[in-house]
Amino acid sequence: MFTKIVIKETYLTNSFLKISKIMDLLKSLLLLIFLGCTSIIVAQQKQSLPNVTAKTLDGQTINIQDLGTDGKIRVISFWATWCSPCKKELDAIADLYPDWVEEYDMELVAITIDTRRAVSQVPSLVETKGWEYKILSGTEQDMQSAFNFQTIPQTYLIDQNGEIVYTHNGYLPGDEEELEEKIAALARKK
Helix, strand or coil: CHHHHHHHHHHHHHHHHHHHHHHHHHHHHHHHHHHHHHHHHHHHCCEECCCCEEEECCCCEEEHHHHHCCCCEEEEEEECCCCHHHHHHHHHHHHHHHHHHHHHCEEEEEEECCCHHHHCCHHHHHHHHCCCCEEEECCHHHHHHHHCCCCCCEEEEECCCCEEEEEEECCCCCHHHHHHHHHHHHHHHC
């Protein structure tokens, strides 16, 4: 009889240990789910435009924060002359851009992060491409730090209140259609 009690006691102890381990795993899983949901919510929150300056091609200084003060929808696209996907994205948008301006009352600002020496090539490239965007130039380090991105092309959609409401990194054909959907949704909210 003593053996039966010891075996039952051992069985119960082992069962409690297993249940305890399962409970610890569930607690860890719930914590991970909570943190994941929190990070998604934080990522979807609107962010204000940063206080950083860029220059027009003729050398005027512009504070990027000021781009969000006139109630216009804006797309800010970071690019460089050496970045093929950047140029492909801006080319694809160029075909749609006149319609976007008319239909959504928006503006695209293309900010190159080229070196000072490479910036001298930008005006001729813009003219050759026929891009009708506002072109600015900013230092790579300042722009990456202010906007918190690592690689280009990097695209930001700014709502009528000057808040960043959507970001996209990289370019694949068709990304411009998704961007237009986001722009259209903002224009309907007006």
